[in-house]
Amino acid sequence: MSGKNRTVADIVAVCQEMFEDLSFNYARKWKAAKPGRKVVGFLPVYSPLEMIHAAGCLPLGIFGGGDQMEVIHGDAYYQSYICRIPRSTIELGVTNRLDFVDGMIFPFVCDVIRNLSGMWKIMFPNVWTKFFDTPQNYIPSIGGTYYEQELLELKEGLEHMTGRKISDDDIRNSIKLYNENRRLVREVYAFRAKEPWKAPTSEIYLLMRAGLMMDVEEHNQMLKDYMAAAKAEDRPKRDNVRVSIYGSFCEQPPLNLIKSIEMAGCYVVDDDYSLNNRFLMVDVPSTGNPLKALSDTYIENSVETSCKYVPDGKVKGEFHVKAIKACGAEGVIYATPSFCDPALLDRPMICSKLSEAGIPYIAFKYAENSGQMQPIREQAGTFADSIKLWS
Amino acid sequence: MSKPEAVKEASMEMQKAMIARNYDAITSKHETGRKVSSTFVPGNLNELLMCFDIVNNLPEINAIQAGMRKASGGYIMEAEKSGHSEDVCTYVKADIGQMSKGNIAPNGKPYPNPDVLMLSYTGCYTFMKWFELLREEYKCPTLMLHVPYEGDGHSTKNMRDYIVKQLKEVVIPGLEQVSGVKFDIDRLRGYLKASAKAEDDLVWCLEQGKVKPSPIDAYFGGVYYIGPIFTAFRGTDDAVEYYKMLRAEVQGRIENHQGPLTPEGTYFNDQKYRLIVEGPPNWTNFREFWKMFYDEGAVVVASSYTKVGGLYDQGFRHDPENPLESLADYCLGCYTNLNLPTRVDLLAKYVEEYEADGLLINSIKSCNSFSAGQLMIMKEVERRTGRPGAFIETDLVDPRYFSAANVKNRLESYFQMIEQKRRGGGSKTVAA
Ligand code: SF4
Ligand code: SF4
Numbered sequence: 075m076s077g078k079n080r081t082v083a084d085i086v087a088v089c090q091e092m093f094e095d096l097s098f099n100y101a102r103k104w105k106a107a108k109p110g111r112k113v114v115g116f117l118p119v120y121s122p123l124e125m126i127h128a129a130g131c132l133p134l135g136i137f138g139g140g141d142q143m144e145v146i147h148g149d150a151y152y153q154s155y156i157c158r159i160p161r162s163t164i165e166l167g168v169t170n171r172l173d174f175v176d177g178m179i180f181p182f183v184c185d186v187i188r189n190l191s192g193m194w195k196i197m198f199p200n201v202w203t204k205f206f207d208t209p210q211n212y213i214p215s216i217g218g219t220y221y222e223q224e225l226l227e228l229k230e231g232l233e234h235m236t237g238r239k240i241s242d243d244d245i246r247n248s249i250k251l252y253n254e255n256r257r258l259v260r261e262v263y264a265f266r267a268k269e270p271w272k273a274p275t276s277e278i279y280l281l282m283r284a285g286l287m288m289d290v291e292e293h294n295q296m297l298k299d300y301m302a303a304a305k306a307e308d309r310p311k312r313d314n315v316r317v318s319i320y321g322s323f324c325e326q327p328p329l330n331l332i333k334s335i336e337m338a339g340c341y342v343v344d345d346d347y348s349l350n351n352r353f354l355m356v357d358v359p360s361t362g363n364p365l366k367a368l369s370d371t372y373i374e375n376s377v378e379t380s381c382k383y384v385p386d387g388k389v390k391g392e393f394h395v396k397a398i399k400a401c402g403a404e405g406v407i408y409a410t411p412s413f414c415d416p417a418l419l420d421r422p423m424i425c426s427k428l429s430e431a432g433i434p435y436i437a438f439k440y441a442e443n444s445g446q447m448q449p450i451r452e453q454a455g456t457f458a459d460s461i462k463l464w465s
Numbered sequence: 466m467s468k469p470e471a472v473k474e475a476s477m478e479m480q481k482a483m484i485a486r487n488y489d490a491i492t493s494k495h496e497t498g499r500k501v502s503s504t505f506v507p508g509n510l511n512e513l514l515m516c517f518d519i520v521n522n523l524p525e526i527n528a529i530q531a532g533m534r535k536a537s538g539g540y541i542m543e544a545e546k547s548g549h550s551e552d553v554c555t556y557v558k559a560d561i562g563q564m565s566k567g568n569i570a571p572n573g574k575p576y577p578n579p580d581v582l583m584l585s586y587t588g589c590y591t592f593m594k595w596f597e598l599l600r601e602e603y604k605c606p607t608l609m610l611h612v613p614y615e616g617d618g619h620s621t622k623n624m625r626d627y628i629v630k631q632l633k634e635v636v637i638p639g640l641e642q643v644s645g646v647k648f649d650i651d652r653l654r655g656y657l658k659a660s661a662k663a664e665d666d667l668v669w670c671l672e673q674g675k676v677k678p679s680p681i682d683a684y685f686g687g688v689y690y691i692g693p694i695f696t697a698f699r700g701t702d703d704a705v706e707y708y709k710m711l712r713a714e715v716q717g718r719i720e721n722h723q724g725p726l727t728p729e730g731t732y733f734n735d736q737k738y739r740l741i742v743e744g745p746p747n748w749t750n751f752r753e754f755w756k757m758f759y760d761e762g763a764v765v766v767a768s769s770y771t772k773v774g775g776l777y778d779q780g781f782r783h784d785p786e787n788p789l790e791s792l793a794d795y796c797l798g799c800y801t802n803l804n805l806p807t808r809v810d811l812l813a814k815y816v817e818e819y820e821a822d823g824l825l826i827n828s829i830k831s832c833n834s835f836s837a838g839q840l841m842i843m844k845e846v847e848r849r850t851g852r853p854g855a856f857i858e859t860d861l862v863d864p865r866y867f868s869a870a871n872v873k874n875r876l877e878s879y880f881q882m883i884e885q886k887r888r889g890g891g892s893k894t895v896a897a
Binding site: 150151152153155156160180182184185186188189190191192193195196197204205206207209210211213215216217219220223224227380383384385387390412413414415416418419420421422423425426439 | 547548549550552553554557586589590591593594595597598600601604607609611613614616617621623624626627630631634635804805806807808809828830833834836837838839840841845858
């Protein structure tokens with residue numbers, strides 16, 4: 075596919091196809107292309123994909139079932155007051171859509187995904203299943219040391235699953251490729267913040283989601299192709315307001331919701347959708363001890379988001395305020411999955427910081443299969459109008 | 466008409482007095498000059514706090530108290546009005562709502578602001594955000610102790626080292642600074658020794674659920690039995706004394722072939738069903754809920770809720786020889802820090818060892834830590850033990866989510882199913 079993605083429409087079509095394909099044919103084909111290849115799924119929010127890549131495996135982002143999949147079995151595993159992503163993930167599992175997946179990483183984000191890791195162990199005993207607990211202590215000699223060792227254990231787990239040793243050079247090489255990926259992703263985000271009419275979020279979103287399901291080198295090429303194509307395209311600039319979206323880091327809103335916000339008169343100039351590829355904000359050093367490099371970057375240069383503890387109460391939420399200022403957003407839509415503890419417990423704290431900084435916001439809840447877009451379009455439209463009126 | 470007072474045993478009276486003294490110690494901090502910490506039940510470092518003469522205040526327990534006094538509903542609504550989501554844990558909202566309503570302790574005096582938030586982050590995500598929220602309110606030092614989850618079903622040396630390092634380099638220096646008291650590891654050893662003694666007696670009491678008729682109720686009664694060890698008293702002589710007294714009471718009941726004392730003052734001897742219960746109880750309708758069980762002849766012989774503050778019955782004891790390591794192991798081993806396969810193993814083992822009729826799950830709307838995955842837990846335990854399970858849904862302290870009629874119906878169907886099973890019929894789940 076790479077190199078052939080010339081127009082924006084071509085590229086987006088490829089991404090959309092991958093996004094909609096709940097049989098994961100890209101990953102299936104990737105695996106079948108060479109004997110011995112293995113695929114490792116990962117859930118939101120952050121896993122060090124470099125490690126999976128260095129093990130010679132394809133990291134496959136699992137973001138639930140979206141709004142296109144009927145959940146029949148998954149509901150039998152969850153009470154009505156639990157968010158939707160775990161039940162649709164179970165549905166993917168029990169309907170054999172993930173039967174080619176050799177390993178699954180459940181990183182720490184909340185107790186639902188945490189508990190799902192144990193359910194996976196019981197339901198799919200032949201799959202290597204890892205709960206990956208990132209540190210909440212951000213002192214390098216304490217949390218960093220712990221995390222380095224966790225990475226080592228992750229490496230050993232991957233080695234055991236693949237039957238193949240992972241060298242430091244393998245990891246350093248993967249770090250380089252993912253550094254490039256992160257750089258390109260940042261470029262795309264910066265381009266969108268600058269000229270959002272040329273890079274609608276409904277496209278950027280698909281581009282990022284597809285990237286979390288494909289080979290990193292291929293995605294790097296695709297990002298370059300997209301940038302070139304999007305810059306070349308002439309698209310009309312509308313009188314939209316510029317907004318940032320936060321609270322959507324785990325269960326994803328349906329694509330229609332993302333589109334509805336744009337249709338309601340908002341340019342999305344920053345977001346925390348499928349955050350994995352922006353979680354580390356700078357390059358990971360590609361020399362020296364690679365596990366330490368990954369650990370140091372996590373400790374010192376990862377985003378502030380709800381699955382992390384903020385040690386200094388005084389700066390809680392400032393990350394968001396700075397990001398909003400940096401991308402020139404005029405308001406925030408705090409959009410969270412229903413029943414999402416992390417996003418909803420954080421909401422009053424983040425929103426009060428926004429108020430202090432004089433940043434207008436609205437908040438609403440969604441589910442990955444929300445169907446009714448009218449209320450959201452109206453709410454976002456009114457919000458956009460109010461910003462225009464008062465700015 | 467006011468409700469009749471619950472009939473209490475001597476141990477309950479003793480515990481009540483201990484709790485009252487602790488509330489007095491909290492609310493009189495300005496007179497005594499003692500420092501007050503807020504902290505959580507799972508991963509509670511009471512012995513360590515005692516080394517700094519710090520009084521331990523537990524917002525979870527305050528929320529329970531408010532629930533039992535029927536005050537929590539109003540607090541929760543208050544918190545929701547100020548922007549806290551209807552979807553999140555009601556302990557948090559009861560706590561925050563209570564603040565805006567004057568923050569009055571059960572002794573009628575105002576809670577003073579804590580001097581330190583001891584964020585022992587064990588087994589529940591909400592803890593982390595709860596104290597971030599309180600920190601905004603109180604602006605006091607917050608000491609975070611991150612306890613990794615036992616995702617692979619066991620703890621590792623790395624996890625333990627990480628906790629010990631945090632204790633040495635973050636928690637202890639932080640507590641020294643707040644209290645002005647120098648840390649003395651021998652003092653800690655002394656308290657841990659007392660803890661282990663009390664823990665021995667607690668375990669003995671809990672294990673008497675194996676006796677028939679059971680002299681204890683390991684859920685409704687259990688919440689009283691675990692009180693001192695799970696809260697502000699582990700490591701104290703009072704706790705040692707309390708468990709000695711409790712043990713003697715349980716022993717007395719065994720000798721008299723008596724069941725536990727119900728709040729109505731009768732011994733519940735005619736036990737028809739023996740249950741294992743998973744999940745916390747409902748507090749707003751605690752006595753009504755309990756009555757639904759003993760009225761039908763159901764006694765709880767073991768529960769997971771009585772393990773949230775430590776799995777002592779599986780062998781863990783605080784160890785004065787390895788004080789900090791033992792605190793780390795304690796935090797790691799609390800029930801909600803165990804992965805689902807381990808929880809299934811434990812519950813299935815309880816069903817067998819306590820010769821129970823089956824597993825009943827009280828699924829709590831508030832609590833993802835407990836609740837996410839409970840339907841699978843039920844199915845697995847049923848499959849392994851061949852005994853029927855049942856599933857009811859309530860909430861901790863939000864009275865809107867306690868539907869007495871629904872719960873009662875479901876319990877009755879469950880007991881019928883157990884009867885059927887005894888008569889040789891098949892097992893089928895009773896669920897929502
Ligand atoms: S949507 Fe929220 S509550 Fe649900 S799994 Fe994700 S982080 Fe957890
Ligand atoms: S979520 Fe559960 S464990 Fe956590 S504070 Fe609430 S009730 Fe307790």
